[in-house]
Amino acid sequence: MVYRMEVTNGHNWDMTTTDTKFQAPAGGTGAELSLRALDGVKMVESGDNLTEIILAALDRSGIEPRTGDAVVLAQKIVSKAEARMVVLGDVEPSPRAVEIAAAAAKDARVVELILRESDEVLRVRPGIVIVAHRLGFVAANAGIDQSNIGNGEMDDKVLLLPIDPDATCRRIRAALRDRTGAEVAVVIIDSIGRAWRNGTVGTAIGVAGMAGLLDLRTRPDLFGRPLKTSELGLADELAAAASLIMGQADEGRPIVLARGLPYARREGSARELIRPRETDLFR
Amino acid sequence: MVYRMEVTNGHNWDMTTTDTKFQAPAGGTGAELSLRALDGVKMVESGDNLTEIILAALDRSGIEPRTGDAVVLAQKIVSKAEARMVVLGDVEPSPRAVEIAAAAAKDARVVELILRESDEVLRVRPGIVIVAHRLGFVAANAGIDQSNIGNGEMDDKVLLLPIDPDATCRRIRAALRDRTGAEVAVVIIDSIGRAWRNGTVGTAIGVAGMAGLLDLRTRPDLFGRPLKTSELGLADELAAAASLIMGQADEGRPIVLARGLPYARREGSARELIRPRETDLFR
Numbered sequence: 352m353v354y355r356m357e358v359t360n361g362h363n364w365d366m367t368t369t370d371t372k373f374q375a376p377a378g379g380t381g382a383e384l385s386l387r388a389l390d391g392v393k394m395v396e397s398g399d400n401l402t403e404i405i406l407a408a409l410d411r412s413g414i415e416p417r418t419g420d421a422v423v424l425a426q427k428i429v430s431k432a433e434a435r436m437v438v439l440g441d442v443e444p445s446p447r448a449v450e451i452a453a454a455a456a457k458d459a460r461v462v463e464l465i466l467r468e469s470d471e472v473l474r475v476r477p478g479i480v481i482v483a484h485r486l487g488f489v490a491a492n493a494g495i496d497q498s499n500i501g502n503g504e505m506d507d508k509v510l511l512l513p514i515d516p517d518a519t520c521r522r523i524r525a526a527l528r529d530r531t532g533a534e535v536a537v538v539i540i541d542s543i544g545r546a547w548r549n550g551t552v553g554t555a556i557g558v559a560g561m562a563g564l565l566d567l568r569t570r571p572d573l574f575g576r577p578l579k580t581s582e583l584g585l586a587d588e589l590a591a592a593a594s595l596i597m598g599q600a601d602e603g604r605p606i607v608l609a610r611g612l613p614y615a616r617r618e619g620s621a622r623e624l625i626r627p628r629e630t631d632l633f634r
Numbered sequence: 635m636v637y638r639m640e641v642t643n644g645h646n647w648d649m650t651t652t653d654t655k656f657q658a659p660a661g662g663t664g665a666e667l668s669l670r671a672l673d674g675v676k677m678v679e680s681g682d683n684l685t686e687i688i689l690a691a692l693d694r695s696g697i698e699p700r701t702g703d704a705v706v707l708a709q710k711i712v713s714k715a716e717a718r719m720v721v722l723g724d725v726e727p728s729p730r731a732v733e734i735a736a737a738a739a740k741d742a743r744v745v746e747l748i749l750r751e752s753d754e755v756l757r758v759r760p761g762i763v764i765v766a767h768r769l770g771f772v773a774a775n776a777g778i779d780q781s782n783i784g785n786g787e788m789d790d791k792v793l794l795l796p797i798d799p800d801a802t803c804r805r806i807r808a809a810l811r812d813r814t815g816a817e818v819a820v821v822i823i824d825s826i827g828r829a830w831r832n833g834t835v836g837t838a839i840g841v842a843g844m845a846g847l848l849d850l851r852t853r854p855d856l857f858g859r860p861l862k863t864s865e866l867g868l869a870d871e872l873a874a875a876a877s878l879i880m881g882q883a884d885e886g887r888p889i890v891l892a893r894g895l896p897y898a899r900r901e902g903s904a905r906e907l908i909r910p911r912e913t914d915l916f917r
Contacts, residue, residue: 382673382887384879388665474915481915489830542866546829546916547772548837549909550847550867552874564833583825584833585878591835592875595868595895596667604665612878626832632757632764633829633916 384611387412388596388604395427395605397434401519402526404428408606416527421536421612423593425605426512426556427496429519429539435511437464455480461495461509468493468511473634486512486556487625489634490543494556513539516557517620524559534616536560540590540597546633553594555586555621561614562586563623584624585614667894670695671879671887678710678888680717684802685809687711691889699810701817704895706876708888709795709824709839710779712802718794720747738763744778744792751776751794756917769795769839770908772917773826777839796822799840800903807842817899819843823873823880829916836877838869838904844897845869846906867907868897 389408395401401424409416416422430436444452444459448466452459454475462480466472469482479491496510513519520537527535539557544550555563565583593607628634674694676687684707692699699705713719727735727742731749735742737758745763749755752765762774779793796802803820810818822840827833838846848866876890911917 382671382879384669384875386667386669386875390665476915545867547909547914548867548870548907550865550870550907552867552871554831582833583877584828584831584835587831587833587835588874588878590874591871592667592669592878594866595871595875596665624831624833626830631830632759 384592384609386592386596387414387608387610388598389414389606389608392428392603392606394603395431397431397436399432401429401432402523402530404432405523405527405606406530409608412608414608416531416533416535416608417610418534419610419612419614420533421538421561421589421609421614422523422527423538423540423589423597423607423609424523425597426494426516426539426541427510428605429513429516429557430496430510433513433519435513436508437511439507439509451475451480457492461492461497464495464509464511465493468495471634483628483634484512486516487622488543488554488556490541494541494543512541512556517559517622518557520557520559521618534560536614536616536619538586538589538593539621540593542594552587553590553592553597555590555624558586558619558621558623560616561589561619562617563619563621586619586621587624667875667892669875669879670697670891670893671881672697672889672891675711675886675889677886678714680714680719682715684712684715685806685813687715688806688810688889689813692891695891697891699814699816699818699891700893702893702895702897703816704819704821704844704872704892704897705806705810706821706823706872706880706890706892707806708880709777709799709822710793711888712796712799712822712840713779713793716796716802718796719791720794722790722792734758734763740775744775744780747778747792747794748776751778754917766911766917767795769799770905771826771837771839773824777824777826795824795839800842800905801840803840803842804901817843819897819899819902821869821872821876822904823876825877835870836873836875836880838873838907841869841902841904841906843899844872844902845900846902846904869902869904870907 389412391411392408439460442460442463444463448463449459452462456477465480468485470485471483474481481491482493484490484493494512516539524537537559538555540553541556542551543554563586565585567581567583597604672691672695675691722743725743725746727746731746732742735745739760748763751768753768754766757764764774765776767773767776777795799822803822807820820842821838823836824839825834826837846869848868850864850866880887
């Protein structure tokens with residue numbers, strides 16, 4: 352079912368949706384957004400049930416999830432729960448990996464994993480291999496993480512990105528709905544670098560229950576003219592906002608609850624945010 | 635004066651600062667961030683005093699600014715206050731502008747303004763001229779805006795970006811301190827497109843009173859290893875967060891107050907976020 356509607360909050364977004372449960376968000380007027388990093392998130396291990404971890408952290412934080420909330424998860428805990436750790440000793444680098452590793456001055460086994468996780472190598476420079484990840488986005492070193500993955504005896508392991516972050520978001524969203532009755536959006540984020548700008552920003556790599564990309568093209572401005580900005584990277588903006596309070600290092604605050612965000616509920620996908628290869632002017 | 639210190643909140647960032655007033659943020663533990671789009675912001679006109687407009691809107695919203703808050707301003711109201719509107723009839727396009735306008739299928743007078751506002755043209759495609767703006771960042775059409783700039787009789791005007799957004803932020807920050815005693819950060823944002831990804835995101839084009847870019851390179855992870863993410867685009871993340879509730883069209887909510895953001899006070903600049911031309915792999 353496809354239909355158009357207006358979200359009756361401050362944004363009044365025209366949207367097309369295929370979600371029959373689509374309705375106005377519970378987030379109020381859209382003029383106030385609160386982001387809360389949940390307390391007491393356990394150290395996530397392989398096989399852990401993230402829904403249970405989220406529910407326990409919400410409980411410990413004294414928060415009851417509401418329809419219209421969004422739960423934002425750091426990539427790292429999703430990868431850990433999904434057992435995406437790889438022992439480098441088990442990795443046999445291909446000749447191509449050895450060649451790129453020499454150019455990048457990186458461990459050839461890590462480069463092998465980067466290549467396995469990627470569709471295309473865009474740039475190779477000392478310390479960095481910039482690729483189009485199999486999940487679609489461009490990222491340095493395929494998002495492979497050598498920090499925060501073990502206890503010091505595990506220096507020979509690295510952590511790959513989740514297998515299918517959109518699917519994980521959908522699963523957690525459904526489980527949270529079953530357990531609490533609340534319709535929340537779920538977003539998985541990673542800290543990803545950009546062309547042209549210094550520093551990483553929190554970026555959505557998995558989305559469920561909200562628009563990844565918001566189409567504003569039908570909206571007039573205050574004077575009835577078409578908008579300068581026609582598409583908004585909504586889930587990326589939420590990812591960046593959540594990243595502000597997740598911290599990057601030893602804070603151990605990998606789960607953020609966002610409340611008051613005006614978003615229209617629909618299935619959504621982080622894929623909406625990927626510019627198609629053929630229209631990308633900067634690869 | 636340059637010294638190192640730890641911010642005594644959840645982030646414990648090591649930072650180097652030249653600000654002798656540098657101290658821990660007032661934002662509490664850094665585990666909760668609230669963003670509030672201020673009510674009752676008047677339609678900004680050329681010559682308006684933005685500090686007075688911010689103070690009036692804070693007052694109408696029942697908010698007293700506190701040290702550690704951040705005030706985020708939409709580019710558009712800054713440009714309007716700074717009389718950055720240009721009448722297209724007054725613009726004489728150069729031969730180069732005429733040539734690029736033909737390739738871009740754009741008004742040659744608008745292209746002339748794009749060129750005047752830019753240091754380098756990176757790509758020209760129908761409808762879009764991607765440039766390195768004189769302020770350093772890469773942006774489509776030099777951020778020149780043809781929406782929300784008049785009352786319908788003014789279709790021949792466009793709005794350029796502010797002259798020097800960092801300087802404007804510093805001025806407003808100082809004025810807010812003089813008027814309220816509170817040390818707040820001030821950030822000016824615009825909606826800017828990205829390489830590789832669909833949709834614009836709120837992006838910092840002016841910064842005062844906080845780090846634009848946060849250097850995490852000295853920080854170990856939970857297990858004492860160096861961090862995967864070494865530099866964080868802090869002001870860009872704040873810009874994206876504020877953009878979530880500013881809206882893009884007729885909401886008229888161009889001022890956002892952020893409270894609870896863990897940031898270290900220092901002069902700061904949006905220039906910190908610009909990747910130097912010579913290390914940029916994607917121009």
